[in-house]
Amino acid sequence: MITIGTDGSKDITTPLSDADVESLKAGDRVRITGVLYTARDAAHGRLMPLIERGEKLPIDVRGQIIYYTGPSPARPGEIVGSIGPTTASRMDKYTPALLKLGLKGTIGKGYRGQAVKDALKQHKGVYFGAIGGAGAVLSRFVKKLEIVAHADLGTEAIRRLEVENFPAIVVNDCHGNDLYQEGMKAYAR
Amino acid sequence: MREIHVSAITDAVKKLCIDANLDLEPDMLRAFDRALATERSPAGKQVLQILKDNAQMARTKLIPYCQDTGFAVCFVELGQDVRITGGPLADAINAGVGQGYTEGYLRASIARSPFDRVNTGDNTPAVIHMDVVPGATLKLMVMAKGGGCENRSKYKMLTPADGPEGVKDWILECIKTAGPDACPPLIAGVGVGGTFEKAAILSKRALFREIGSPNPDPALDAIEKEVLERANRLGIGPQGYGGDTTAFAIHILTYPCHITSLPVAVTIECHAHRHKEATL
Structure with missing residues (x-):
């Protein structure tokens, strides 16, 4: 579900529907409340063979958002340590297959490849940017964390986060727009 | 002994x-302030402000x-x-x-x-x-x-004929291709000369110089300033959301080189430029 806040930011509550995704445009500032699943290189490496064999995944990705991150350990009494995004393009190899299964969003930083952009259009998905290197600030939006799969991977395990008002920006929407290209064009001198 | x-x-x-990891050096905090004063992009300004807050939170709450x-x-x-x-x-x-x-x-x-x-x-x-x-x-x-920016570091063996212009273009090319992937605003550590491995080590060592300080060699200082100015006209901006602050600094170290060679290594460093020194 998406509503528009008084400051112009869009408030997103997970899970996301196709209509939600279609209403998002590159450059939109969003605040996400609900569930995010964390997965990065090693976790995607474990999911892929399951997808190829048509087996059940440890998480139901339909309508969900995957956050590309490997948090630092929590101090005693804290929910999580630092938790900013990692470079998304390393997951490009895996993303179209997950979008095909119904994944609606990914959060990371940096460029996506053309195959991912095409898959966002085809399967109605969105790629959000979170501020890379702002892991301390971003940790404050995480209200709950549990490891749901592949605990042996340590920081790379799949975690289920409950977040409130997690700030992000739409980088690639399902209409083919790209914030990085538009932003660069607007400010190149 | x-x-x-x-x-x-x-x-x-x-x-x-x-x-x-917890206490960003003061030269980086000053770089954020300088960029906030000149950045035209609202999204870029917001990113810079959040990075300042992030540094403060890291130091006070002991979160990396x-x-x-x-x-x-x-x-x-x-x-x-x-x-x-x-x-x-x-x-x-x-x-x-x-x-x-x-x-x-x-x-x-x-x-x-x-x-x-x-x-x-x-x-x-x-x-x-x-x-x-x-x-x-x-x-x-x-x-x-950090790994994200390290993954965008590059090396190229130029020819002596490529000269200083070739070196400048190559540094700029590295910053441009790093783009949003490497968490801009970036710092480019540059090693010019020596051999393949010497240039790479110099490019890392160059990052320890204070951000905003001039290169002690006036000729290198001029190159650094020119490349920085050109980098900040690329439009990539903080986090790649568009803006005037794509790089904070270019730091060059050189070493004598073979008459056939002009090796140039560029270590790409993100705004999370974390380093400390001690002398025993």
């Missing part, structure tokens, strides 16, 4: 690793500035009148890294082999660059080097 026991080295490295707490890259300047006692120097440094990353709640990000990808669990080993220098002190310079 002055003696330094390995336990002092381990303790120092441990502290440097923790402090680097970035979740990628880096590869511990350690430059060591060992005075030749120092004798290390109690064990091997490299073991002492690695023990300090292991203790710092474990006790400091820093992320373990090192795979024991590039092929089996099993995490070593305590962020060891460090990458150690050792120089023997005159004197009776031991200088330890530790950088927590």
Whole structure:
């Protein structure tokens, strides 16, 4: 579900529907409340063979958002340590297959490849940017964390986060727009 | 001959690793302020403000500035009148890294082999660059080097005919292709000259210079300023959302080179520029 806040930011509550995704445009500032699943290189490496064999995944990705991150350990009494995004393009190899299964969003930083952009259009998905290197600030939006799969991977395990008002920006929407290209064009001198 | 026991080295490295990840150096905070004064993009300004807040939160709440707490890259300047006692120097440094990353709640990000990808669990080993220098002190310079920006570092062997213009274009090309992937605003550490490996090591070493300080060589300083100005006209901006602040600094170190060669290595560093030094 998406509503528009008084400051112009869009408030997103997970899970996301196709209509939600279609209403998002590159450059939109969003605040996400609900569930995010964390997965990065090693976790995607474990999911892929399951997808190829048509087996059940440890998480139901339909309508969900995957956050590309490997948090630092929590101090005693804290929910999580630092938790900013990692470079998304390393997951490009895996993303179209997950979008095909119904994944609606990914959060990371940096460029996506053309195959991912095409898959966002085809399967109605969105790629959000979170501020890379702002892991301390971003940790404050995480209200709950549990490891749901592949605990042996340590920081790379799949975690289920409950977040409130997690700030992000739409980088690639399902209409083919790209914030990085538009932003660069607007400010190149 | 002055003696330094390995336990002092381990303790120092441990502290440097923790402090680097929690306490961004003042030159970076000043760079954020300078950029906030000139950045035209509202999204870019917002990013810079959040990064300032992030630095403050890291320091006060003891949460690492970035979740990628880096590869511990350690430059060591060992005075030749120092004798290390109690064990091997490299073991002492690695023990300090292991203790710092474990006790400091820093992320373990090192795979024991590039092929089996099993995490070593305590962020060891460090990458150690050792120089023997005159004197009776031991200088330890530790950088927590992020992987996202390191992945965009590049090397090119230019020809002598390419000259300074070729070097400038190549640095710019590296910044441009790094783009949003490497968490701009960026710092480019540049090693020019020497051999393949010498240029790469210089490009890392160059990052320890204070941000905003001039290169002591006026000719290099002019190149740095020109490339920085051109980088900030690319439009990439903070986080790549568009803007005027794509890079904070270009730092160049040079070394004599072979008459056939013009090696140029560029280490791309993100705004999470975390480094600390200590002298024993």
